[in-house]
Amino acid sequence: MMRTRPLKVALLGCGVVGSEVARIMTTHADDLTARIGAPVELAGVAVRRPDRVREGIDQNLVTTDATALVKRGDIDVVVEVIGGIEPARTLITTAFEHGASVVSANKALLAQDGAALHAVAGQHDKDLYYEAAVAGAIPLIRPLRESLAGDKINRVMGIVNGTTNFILDKMDSTGAGYQEALDEATALGYAEADPTADVEGFDAAAKAAILAGIAFHTRVRLDDVYREGMTEVTAADFASAREMGCTIKLLAICERAADGASVTARVHPAMIPLSHPLASVRGAYNAVFVESDAAGQLMFYGPGAGGSPTASAVLGDLVAVCRNRLNGATGPGESAYAALPVSPMGEVVTRYHISLDVADKPGVLAQVATVFAEHGVSIDTVRQSGKDGEASLVVVTHRASDAALTGTVEALRKLDTVRGVASIMRVEGE
Amino acid sequence: MMRTRPLKVALLGCGVVGSEVARIMTTHADDLTARIGAPVELAGVAVRRPDRVREGIDQNLVTTDATALVKRGDIDVVVEVIGGIEPARTLITTAFEHGASVVSANKALLAQDGAALHAVAGQHDKDLYYEAAVAGAIPLIRPLRESLAGDKINRVMGIVNGTTNFILDKMDSTGAGYQEALDEATALGYAEADPTADVEGFDAAAKAAILAGIAFHTRVRLDDVYREGMTEVTAADFASAREMGCTIKLLAICERAADGASVTARVHPAMIPLSHPLASVRGAYNAVFVESDAAGQLMFYGPGAGGSPTASAVLGDLVAVCRNRLNGATGPGESAYAALPVSPMGEVVTRYHISLDVADKPGVLAQVATVFAEHGVSIDTVRQSGKDGEASLVVVTHRASDAALTGTVEALRKLDTVRGVASIMRVEGE
Incomplete structure (x- = not known):
């Protein structure tokens, strides 16, 4: 089962996460080889400041030309830990076009252009994995x-x-x-x-x-x-x-x-x-x-963050992508078949905790309660407190739409007896 | 990408978990098809009592001959939710020999014969998945x-x-x-x-x-x-x-x-x-x-248990195994390359909480402490309490081997002043 030609990995970025990925690839080399079924070799490291000393990384592997590295054609997996939209996006696209699969920790890029990147990966029958992009070391995406x-x-x-x-x-x-x-x-x-x-x-x-x-x-x-x-x-x-x-x-x-x-x-x-x-x-x-x-x-x-935990997630993906490559297969790609509409915030239904500064006189609570009722927002509890002519009302609602709550608050602000809306906070987890 | 021939699934066992697997395969059929890339079809259900009414399951699929079902040759995936060692072990082995991959929830069998079953799966280039065998629905094995x-x-x-x-x-x-x-x-x-x-x-x-x-x-x-x-x-x-x-x-x-x-x-x-x-x-x-x-x-x-949660884990494996099958690949098999020795309990190192019933007289604590010291078990805290001639000592130790603790307790039991060892409990999580 074991083949001798190593899988070649290009590392884009060698900061807190990248240096930890490189370190573990060295210290755990035997384990990685056993788990993948072939050795993995760090074939190049693209950095912005090549003169900085990076312990444990062969200076001959270091380059400032990330584009040339991903275009080499012999790279099996590109690990992108630069972050940000560009040049990461172009480098990942170029990597797919030149035969590599990609492991990324780049949440901003994936949130913005995930669909397009998955499409390019799919065209070239390559993997795009990014467990490290969400919640660091916590296995969540898989x-x-x-x-x-x-x-x-x-x-x-x-x-x-x-x-x-x-x-x-x-x-x-x-x-x-x-x-x-x-x-x-x-x-x-x-x-x-x-x-x-x-x-x-x-x-x-x-x-x-x-x-x-x-x-x-x-x-x-x-x-x-x-x-x-x-x-x-x-x-x-x-x-x-x-x-x-x-x-x-x-x-x-x-x-x-x-x-x-x-x-x-x-x-x-x-x-x-x-x-x-x-x-x-x-x-x-x-x-x-x-x-x-x-x-x-x-x-x-x-x-959820930190060099080591994020590197753990990157390496888990690296092992999976390398195994897929040896199998001549790819893992699950983008799955967007349901194509459900994404509703605006106004349609979100939850509970609310609202603090109001109100005039300390009779009838205020009745006025406020009427406004909630008119907007279809049902009140769970109200707590009134006051001294020296100042008073506050704390209202906790039952579940209502964000739109209904927003309408309620606008109407409350127009009441003479409401001096201010001190805070509005959603209540979750019940 | 979508092929029309459905993947055929044989279900062994139709109790709390099996009936839930069958139900979800029906209610979520479209989602499963989209996620796998091909439809999955329940091709047979092996049960012990065929006359029991099973809502939502076509009676024509029900059989008491599990062996014939796994030998059919057209089954892609066998889902084993019978439990116990036999006939589950033989049925799983037979399934591999007749071209099927296997999803199992059988912890007892996997703990006893996991290596042998993985070996048969490997010989036939088939998958053996068992997320449901540990901690029900919690994704843990993957x-x-x-x-x-x-x-x-x-x-x-x-x-x-x-x-x-x-x-x-x-x-x-x-x-x-x-x-x-x-x-x-x-x-x-x-x-x-x-x-x-x-x-x-x-x-x-x-x-x-x-x-x-x-x-x-x-x-x-x-x-x-x-x-x-x-x-x-x-x-x-x-x-x-x-x-x-x-x-x-x-x-x-x-x-x-x-x-x-x-x-x-x-x-x-x-x-x-x-x-x-x-x-x-x-x-x-x-x-x-x-x-x-x-x-x-x-x-x-x-x-950690229950029909629905366990079925969720089984179905996650079913999707993975079906995808692998469409890819002509298999997922990670057994990984036992490290082959580390498993040490006996005596070598486990942890902390202990020991309650002793002792004579209520001077010098007892000194005697007890000496026994701990002689066995190399370091004491963290001691609490003494007593009334009416009865007394108790509660000792919490620092980390020590199980063997050292066992020796200590044997020696304590021989002391005239120790009337009994009321309880010994390990202390973890620090």
């Missing part, structure tokens, strides 16, 4: 795509960004405000100097697009994902959450509508009950909850 | 075998039997004794009339053997797994556990030795800290914690 291939997935809800989970966990456990928690995350290396992609939910939205696409066999692009960051979550919100027996997480939620005819994908902060398994996901860990017809509720938990 | 194929797994620790977790959870939450909790589990259908396979740990041991084999690329048979049931866990043990901030779970633990040169596999009740993710696994749910070099700590959680 289980969704293969283990649950005989089931019907109705919901994928998860914490898929470690940076924001670290910040929210810190706010929850210490009572810190957003800025203070972000500063600590930055100091500890959990947040980048420019944290926008994480805290504004762009990173999580890309992952939601990828997960929704796989779960529902439907093309879901980044633009289809409703996105709300977590920069406006306050210590007061956490206090409100605690009063409800909840905490706050930034969630990516992909759902099939109740009638099964459409899907939605969204990223936003939400309250979830402390008893929900996602509530106890601490620090920079990720976890994804999956609900399906036959399997019921599953959860996958683990480190 | 992640271990494929997602982590580029990593080095050091530890797999899990709750892999729902019946015993239901019983222990009930004892923990209500203070009930073992028999009372078992009676409730039986009344609710969580325990079988004869619960031996579950409560004595045989079921979990079979799963441990399968998991250890895959995780360590080493043949591990049921006989290699140390097994201790949970029938002797008492309400007093739960009280002791709570005093330590722990609960008690029946765990399957597969470990690579610190030097990497050998492995162990064992099933026994153990205390684990309430802060450990496995501690919060409630009711009949299963969860498995995996530790690897690069990925770090992962956890997989979900329903």
Whole structure:
């Protein structure tokens, strides 16, 4: 069974993840050979700064010409860990055209152009694998795509960004405000100097697009994902959450509508009950909850980022792609046959927690309750508190559409007795 | 890409799992066709009692002659959900010999004869898949075998039997004794009339053997797994556990030795800290914690048994095997290249919680501590309590080998001042 010609791997990018991939390919070479059925050889490493010393990597393999590397024609698998849209997209396309399969960790690119890249891979009968693009080391794409291939997935809800989970966990456990928690995350290396992609939910939205696409066999692009960051979550919100027996997480939620005819994908902060398994996901860990017809509720938990964990996912894909290549076969490609419409946020149905600053006088509650009723939003609980002429109302609703809730809030803002809408937060996980 | 000739599936067994497999094959036929690339057709159902009415199954497909069914020669995939060693083993072997691949949910058979069955599958270039054999619907075998194929797994620790977790959870939450909790589990259908396979740990041991084999690329048979049931866990043990901030779970633990040169596999009740993710696994749910070099700590959680969840796992395998068949390829077979020795229980290193009934007089603690020291078992904490001439000592040790602990306990029993060893329990998850 064992053949002697090694499979040749080209590595695009040699940062935190790439260097770890190269290191494990060396230290675990015998294991990889046994598991694949042939040796794998690092045939080239494309980098931007060739003069930087990279321990354990033969300097002769290093090149700045990534295009020439993927065009060599003798490369079996290209591992793309550059990130970003270009030049990664062109390099991956070129790799397929020159006979290589591709393993990528590039969530932004896959969320934006996954369908087009799968099409090129398919034309050339090559594999495109990207387990590392979502939730780091956690096996998630393979289980969704293969283990649950005989089931019907109705919901994928998860914490898929470690940076924001670290910040929210810190706010929850210490009572810190957003800025203070972000500063600590930055100091500890959990947040980048420019944290926008994480805290504004762009990173999580890309992952939601990828997960929704796989779960529902439907093309879901980044633009289809409703996105709300977590920069406006306050210590007061956490206090409100605690009063409800909840905490706050930034969630990516992909759902099939109740009638099964459409899907939605969204990223936003939400309250979830402390008893929900996602509530106890601490620090920079990720976890994804999956609900399906036959399997019921599953959860996958683990480190969502970092060089080693991401490299573990990349190498798992590398082994699979190499095995496919030796078999003369390819693994499952894009599956978008269901082609369900992606509904806008207005059609999402969930529960809401709304804090209002109101005038402290009789009849306010009746006025507010009337507005909810007029918009068809049913109230679950109301809590009133007030002193010194100031008063607040906290309303928790039953399930209602986002459109109905938005209409309700617009009408509330027009009431003389409502001085302000202090916060609106969705309540999930019940 | 779509071919019209359907893939033919033979179902062996039509009980709780089999009938659910048949039902989903019908209700989800279009999805299965799209995901596989060809329709799948139920070509025959072998049962013991053909006269029983099976809703949704064409009576013309039902046969009592399972052997004739697997010998037909036109069957693409045999789904074996009979359970037990024979006739399942012979039927699976015959299926391979007559050109079929096999999907099985049979943990007992795979733990005992997995290597031999893989060998026959390999000779005939056929697939043998069995995701459903361990932890029901939880994708576990595929992640271990494929997602982590580029990593080095050091530890797999899990709750892999729902019946015993239901019983222990009930004892923990209500203070009930073992028999009372078992009676409730039986009344609710969580325990079988004869619960031996579950409560004595045989079921979990079979799963441990399968998991250890895959995780360590080493043949591990049921006989290699140390097994201790949970029938002797008492309400007093739960009280002791709570005093330590722990609960008690029946765990399957597969470990690579610190030097990497050998492995162990064992099933026994153990205390684990309430802060450990496995501690919060409630009711009949299963969860498995995996530790690897690069990925770090992962956890997989979900329903561990039941018709629907098990059918979900069977159907995921069915889709994979059908795709392989259309590709003219096979998936990863047995991987036992590492062939590490499986060490006996004496070499397992862990911590222990020991309750002793002792004479209430001066010097007892010194005597007991001396015995521990003489056997090289280092004490972490001791708690002494006594009244009315009776006294008890609770000792929690640092990490020590099972052999050293056993020697210690034998010596303790010989002390005049030790009236009895009330309980010994391992402490895991730290």
